[in-house]
Amino acid sequence: MGRPRTPLLDRRRIGAAALTLADEKGALTIPALARALGVAPSALYHHVSGRDEIISLMREELVRTTGADKVWAQPWESGLEDWARTYLSAFAAHPGAVPLLATAPLAEPFMHAMYEKVAALLVSGGFTADKVLPVITALESFVLGSALDLVAPSVMLSDVSRDTAPHLSSVLEHTPADPGRAARAFDIGLRALLTGFRDLLAP
Amino acid sequence: MGRPRTPLLDRRRIGAAALTLADEKGALTIPALARALGVAPSALYHHVSGRDEIISLMREELVRTTGADKVWAQPWESGLEDWARTYLSAFAAHPGAVPLLATAPLAEPFMHAMYEKVAALLVSGGFTADKVLPVITALESFVLGSALDLVAPSVMLSDVSRDTAPHLSSVLEHTPADPGRAARAFDIGLRALLTGFRDLLAP
Numbered sequence: 001m002g003r004p005r006t007p008l009l010d011r012r013r014i015g016a017a018a019l020t021l022a023d024e025k026g027a028l029t030i031p032a033l034a035r036a037l038g039v040a041p042s043a044l045y046h047h048v049s050g051r052d053e054i055i056s057l058m059r060e061e062l063v064r065t066t067g068a069d070k071v072w073a074q075p076w077e078s079g080l081e082d083w084a085r086t087y088l089s090a091f092a093a094h095p096g097a098v099p100l101l102a103t104a105p106l107a108e109p110f111m112h113a114m115y116e117k118v119a120a121l122l123v124s125g126g127f128t129a130d131k132v133l134p135v136i137t138a139l140e141s142f143v144l145g146s147a148l149d150l151v152a153p154s155v156m157l158s159d160v161s162r163d164t165a166p167h168l169s170s171v172l173e174h175t176p177a178d179p180g181r182a183a184r185a186f187d188i189g190l191r192a193l194l195t196g197f198r199d200l201l202a203p
Numbered sequence: 204m205g206r207p208r209t210p211l212l213d214r215r216r217i218g219a220a221a222l223t224l225a226d227e228k229g230a231l232t233i234p235a236l237a238r239a240l241g242v243a244p245s246a247l248y249h250h251v252s253g254r255d256e257i258i259s260l261m262r263e264e265l266v267r268t269t270g271a272d273k274v275w276a277q278p279w280e281s282g283l284e285d286w287a288r289t290y291l292s293a294f295a296a297h298p299g300a301v302p303l304l305a306t307a308p309l310a311e312p313f314m315h316a317m318y319e320k321v322a323a324l325l326v327s328g329g330f331t332a333d334k335v336l337p338v339i340t341a342l343e344s345f346v347l348g349s350a351l352d353l354v355a356p357s358v359m360l361s362d363v364s365r366d367t368a369p370h371l372s373s374v375l376e377h378t379p380a381d382p383g384r385a386a387r388a389f390d391i392g393l394r395a396l397l398t399g400f401r402d403l404l405a406p
Contacts (some may be wrong), residue, residue: 026229026302099229099302102351106360109367115360116368123370129377131391137384138392141348142341148305149344157309157318164312165319167326174332182340189341192399199398200391 009039009047015057023096028054055104058097059111066090069114076125077194083118084143084190091147102144126201135197142189150182212242212250218260226299231257258307261300262314269293272317279328280397286321287346287393294350305347329404338400345392353385 014037021036022028030051034041048054063069068090073079091098106112115136122132155177162169175181217240224239225231233254237244251257266272271293276282294301309315318339325335358380365372378384 103355119370134391137388145344145348152306167322185340188337196395196398
């Protein structure tokens with residue numbers, strides 16, 4: 001018997017299936033992933049050593065499909081903005097995987113390659129070495145939270161009473177109830193963060 | 204037979220158990236919650252109408268136990284900072300529940316009461332009505348992402364190669380590997396956001 005031309009499992013399929021599963025269930029277990037792929041858990045272990053490696057494959061798939069490893073522009077402000085926007089799209093496509101990916105250590109060379117580009121951008125922009133990682137981390141936290149907001153309903157506050165919450169009611173009347181709600185909040189927050197980061201450059 | 208003095212279920216116990224469950228599993232289903240409480244699903248429905256009401260109870264428990272509904276200080280910058288810090292503690296205590304709570308509509312009067320205080324703070328600080336909700340939303344996104352980072356390992360980047368990632372290696376040498384990593388990133392990001400928000404007040 002010849003071997004099948006297309007292997008039933010490969011690392012890329014595992015990464016994509018794990019992303020989908022984490023997205024739908026908010027959690028990832030080896031038995032559930034094996035079920036989703038239609039194989040026995042033992043077959044999975046032919047390809048990956050365990051959960052940590054699966055999370056790496058998820059990251060690889062995310063970075064590969066969205067180009068979040070590219071930091072296009074100089075100077076640092078437009079480069080950081082480009083990176084934040086690509087990163088937002090990547091995570092907004094997989095909101096259920098956000099907590100998993102946000103809390104697993106980053107040991108993968110392709111993730112280091114991405115952070116190397118962002119670090120070089122900030123160092124060349126004049127940030128001192130002790131500020132670079134806190135700035136990257138703060139921006140990532142904002143992007144992760146915004147990705148969750150992007151998949152939330154376009155109207156989050158409803159049935160607000162004018163009697164008990166007059167300021168909030170008035171503010172809501174001035175806030176368009178449309179799908180652009182989360183994107184506008186992201187724009188204002190990103191602009192504010194970049195403005196504030198620039199202040200860290202002051203001598 | 205007399206009725207038991209302590210009811211087997213009450214709304215507060217349901218909210219607390221749902222928070223714990225979402226925290227551990229990253230997901231919430233009625234059957235799983237009933238199992239965790241040691242009752243039949245039908246018993247749960249005597250107390251809540253469904254999933255939305257359970258999410259409300261989770262929010263109520265979170266706000267009640269952490270005081271995130273208090274906005275203490277004037278002027279707006281210190282008030283907003285106090286709120287962000289309390290909100291961070293609340294969510295960092297329940298990271299698995301973050302995606303669920305971040306994406307469910309806010310229909311509860313006690314949540315409206317919290318947002319009313321923050322909205323009043325910003326309006327009195329001089330923000331125009333169209334800016335208030337985007338500012339609150341951007342700050343919340345940053346807080347939610349930071350809550351996930353706060354429960355991540357204190358060393359997120361490991362085994363970085365000096366050859367392939369020289370900037371990142373150098374930056375890591377200047378970054379203390381200690382439990383304060385996430386707190387420092389939060390401080391820098393919060394300061395940057397407040398600085399940037401202040402710019403929105405310019406005429």
